[in-house]
Amino acid sequence: MADIIFLGTNGWYDSPTGSTLCVLVSTDKADIFLDCGSGFFRAHRFVDGKKPVFIILSHLHCDHISGLHVLARMPFTAGLTILVDKGARDKLQDFINHPFTFPFEDLPYTARLADLDTIGNDLPFEIRYLPLVHSDPCLGFRITIDGKTLAFCTDTGYCENAVTLADRSDLLITECSHVSGQEDSAWPHLNPESAARIAREAGAQKLVLTHFDAFRYASLEDRAAAERAAKNIFSESYASYDLMKLHL
Numbered sequence: 460m461a462d463i464i465f466l467g468t469n470g471w472y473d474s475p476t477g478s479t480l481c482v483l484v485s486t487d488k489a490d491i492f493l494d495c496g497s498g499f500f501r502a503h504r505f506v507d508g509k510k511p512v513f514i515i516l517s518h519l520h521c522d523h524i525s526g527l528h529v530l531a532r533m534p535f536t537a538g539l540t541i542l543v544d545k546g547a548r549d550k551l552q553d554f555i556n557h558p559f560t561f562p563f564e565d566l567p568y569t570a571r572l573a574d575l576d577t578i579g580n581d582l583p584f585e586i587r588y589l590p591l592v593h594s595d596p597c598l599g600f601r602i603t604i605d606g607k608t609l610a611f612c613t614d615t616g617y618c619e620n621a622v623t624l625a626d627r628s629d630l631l632i633t634e635c636s637h638v639s640g641q642e643d644s645a646w647p648h649l650n651p652e653s654a655a656r657i658a659r660e661a662g663a664q665k666l667v668l669t670h671f672d673a674f675r676y677a678s679l680e681d682r683a684a685a686e687r688a689a690k691n692i693f694s695e696s697y698a699s700y701d702l703m704k705l706h707l
């Protein structure tokens with residue numbers, strides 16, 4: 460059993476619709492953050508730090524890591540592990556340091572960076588990952604915990620790896636940067652229809668759209684239109700909003 464709280468649901472930048480992407484998966488064994496955009500600032504309201512905390516990063520675009528600037532605000536007394544692709548590790552280490560933010564040594568709890576490919580089974584959940592299609596290297600994830608499977612695929616254009624990661628999952632969380640019908644091969648992202656197509660082809664139980672581009676989705680009504688477009692292809696489609704909660 461997991462509680463899922465969408466702490467930030469914008470793509471690109473903060474706007475009146477919300478903060479940039481961060482999803483909390485709270486379980487009995489661990490608190491897991493999927494990406495760490497600016498919505499991460501709300502984390503201390505939902506996490507007491509008595510369980511180990513993990514932050515899993517898809518890629519290093521700023522709307523997915525800017526929340527790391529707030530790490531010193533958090534009560535992560537049982538320790539923090541940030542999981543990242545090996546190729547991104549050194550760049551992230553630079554970001555978590557002067558002059559951008561605080562080094563780990565200055566945090567009031569233990570923190571470490573870990574490579575996804577070497578952390579092995581030293582985790583209270585199962586994780587699988589595959590590359591997605593984006594303008595810079597980016598990973599999608601399939602996480603199994605307490606018998607439930609969650610796929611997290613953002614940022615990406617339509618790709619087989621997203622379908623594979625979401626295969627018969629209980630929940631697929633994916634992005635919706637483009638509006639209905641919009642495509643851009645030079646800047647790969649999903650629209651409501653391509654996101655719903657991934658969920659349908661994967662046989663997922665439920666699809667939640669998030670990472671709504673702050674410029675193209677200026678209002679929550681625009682997100683509702685995306686939800687309607689996705690439901691035409693996959694009926695269990697829902698648009699997220701900041702602080703939306705669901706149970707898995």
Ligand SMILES: [Zn+2]
Pocket residue numbers: 470471520522523614670
């Ligand atoms: Zn993004």
